[in-house]
Structure formats: structure tokens, C-alpha cells
Amino acid sequence: MANAVFFSLLSDCMLALVLFALFSYVAHVSRTLYGIATWGLAHLAYTLGADSIDVLASALREAGHPVAALLAVNLGAVLACAGMAGLAWALVQFVQQRRLRRRELAWMPLSMVPPVIAWLAAGTTDAQGMALSLVEVVALATMIWQLRRLRAAPDKVPARLMMVSCALLIGIYSSGMSGWLEGRGHYDIDDLWVSSDLALWFMLNFCMLMLSSFHAAEALRHGALVDPLTGALNRRGLSHSLEERRAPGGAAAPDSLSVLALDLDRFKEINDRHGHRIGDQVLQAFSDTVRACIRQHDLFARTGGEEFVIVTTGMRCEEAVRLGERIRQSTDALRLPTHGGLRVGVSIGVACATRRIAVVDLMDLADQALYEAKRGGRNRVVHLHDAS
Secondary structure (H helix, E strand, O other), X not given: OOHHHHHXXXXXXXXXXXXXXXXXXXXXXXXXXXXXXHHHHHHHHHHHHHHHHHHHHHHHHHOOOHHHHHHHHHHHHHHHHXXXXXXXXXXXXXXHOOOOOHHHHOHHHHHOHHHHHHHHHOOOHHHHHHHHHXXXXXXXXXXXHHHOOOOOOOOHHHHHHHHHHHHHHHHHHHHHHHHHHXXXXXXXXXXXXXXXXXXXXXXXXXXXHHHHHHHHXXXXXXXXXXXXXXXXXXXXXXXXXXXXXXXXXXXXXXXXXXXXXXXXXXXXXXXXXXXXXXXXXXXXXXXXXXXXXXXXXXXXXXXXXXXXXXXXXXXOHHHHHHHHHXXXXXXXXXXXXXXXXXXXXXXXXXXXXXXXXOHHHHHHHHHHHHHHHHHOOOOOEEXXXXXX
């Protein structure tokens, strides 16, 4: 093997280690994102396996160790095929942001079948090259199929560049397969093959790192706007969402904006009697109950310990009051079975706009309505109009 090829593949291996560290760091920062760490680990496995075939085996063969070289080829092929399946896994996880399904978990053992068959049948570099190319083509096609889902900015451009790189790699690996099947040669690599392969994989990893960084930044931004316990918006998230809708300090259209202020009744007693762990469970169960009652575009935020607020648009006042009553009844029916059917109540103040009014003023009015609900005996809904 030429020294230039040898050192190119060796540098590729070192780059894979650096990329593994970078993807691991981004995964650690983002925490909740699927697929980033999987990509880094899978690419490292694929690179080590491929370099075992192309570099380690050649070095062992030149050193006079043919048996060890053959073992490096076959083990490297199995590892590289597993790495390709892991890369396909990573894109399924990343694009769809979910855990792998049972049938997808089977991709890894299935990817190892071709190199194992090649090992048992011949065990040569050419046979394993054929097996690896087959797995590479299938995995890259799967990656293209997943990447087509990323159509929105800023994901679209790097995703399309990744699709082009995958398509070109499929062309490279398919040409090797067809040549071997027709008996026209071997899987010997040259400078052009190595340069093209490394350049395309560099493009793939660079674009994947871009996508990971975009999503990690969005996850951090989202985490700063959401209460981690309940999943509701926090105060900053509520303000940000209102600003996006140009609501704060601005005027609302008459009879289109309503604010519901919610406060769990005697929540301090629940914490004192049952402990903060049960109190947290109450908050989580209550938040889930509220989300089941409101519309997807309604804003739901936790503004204090047991204090919440809902901002709705396009809802008449009587509908907002009915929403509050539905939440109250659903909360009243809520039970925590782990603690003898612990009951929870909620007081709700509803404020509706009947003229143009700033949202902050409507929130103050909802707080006044909530105070009246508390003073009136709790576990009830009180509504006020801004003209009151």
C-alpha cells in the first residue's frame, strides 16, 4: 500500500476519534436529543472496521502475518457493517426524535449477516469488500430516506448536502460491487478512491455536526423557556411566547383574548403532610390534566410554586369560563392512587377582554378574579370582564 493512502486512512481514523468526542459533547449539552451520540459512536466503529480492512490487514500482511491479516479483515468487516447499521439507527433517532422500534433494533444483527457469511464462505478481502459494500449501500439508502424529512430551515441545506453525499457514496460502493461480480478486479484502493471516500464522509460528518448543533441550540433555548417539572412554560417562556404573538403591551381584539389564573388549593398542606415528592407528582398530574383540556395553541405556564396561567385567543368569554369549569371538574376528579386517592382542588380566575386592553392588565384582572375565588371558598371559577 502506498504511503499516501496509508497515512490518509490513518488520519481518517484520528478524525473519527475527534468527531466522536465532538458528537459526545453536543449530545451531553443537548441531553434530550436522540441520535447524536449514536452517530458519533457508530461512525467511529465504521471507521475502525474499515481501516482494519484497509490499513491493519495490509500492514500485517506486509509484516509476514497472513493469518492475523485475514482475522483483521473479517473482524473489521463485521465491525464496519455494525457501524453502518448504527449510522442508519442514528438518523432514524435524530430525524424523528424517538427511540428505536423493535423491528429497527433488528438492523444491527442483520447487518452482520453478510460479513459473517463472507467469512465462512471465503474470508478474503474481496469477499468482505463485497459484503461491506452491500451493507453500505442499504444503510446509505436508508439515511437518504430519513433525511428527506428535514425540509425546514435551517435543516434543509445540510440535510440535502448529506443526501447528495450519500448518493455519491452509493455510486462509489456500487461500482466496486459490480466490478467484483463481473470478475473485473479486486477491492484494491488507490489515491483517487481514498480521496473521494474521505471527502464525502467529511461532508457527511460536517453537515451532521451542523444539524446537531442547530438542534442542540434549540433544545437549550426550549429548556430555558419550559418548567422542567411540569413541562409548562415558565415566566420567561410565557413572555417569549407572548412577544412572538405581539401580545405584551399591545392591544387585544375585543372578545378574543382571555386569561385564566389557576392556583391549587391547600397545596402547602399537601407538601407538609405528604412531602415534596408527592407535591411534585400532584403538580405533574395537574399539568397533564390542564393540557388535556386546552387547545394546542393555547399558552399554559407555571408562574409560581402552585400557580399557573392560561392565555387563550379566539375564544368567547363564556367559552373561557366553560374551559375553567372543565379544568376545575377534571382536577376535582383527579386522584393519586399511590396515596390513598389523594384529592386535589383548584381555584380559577377568568378575565376576558371586552375592549382593547394590554395582556398584563388582563392578567392582573385574572388575579383579582382568582382572589375572589379563593375568598369565596376555593375550588370554584370566578370571572371578571375588563370593564368591571
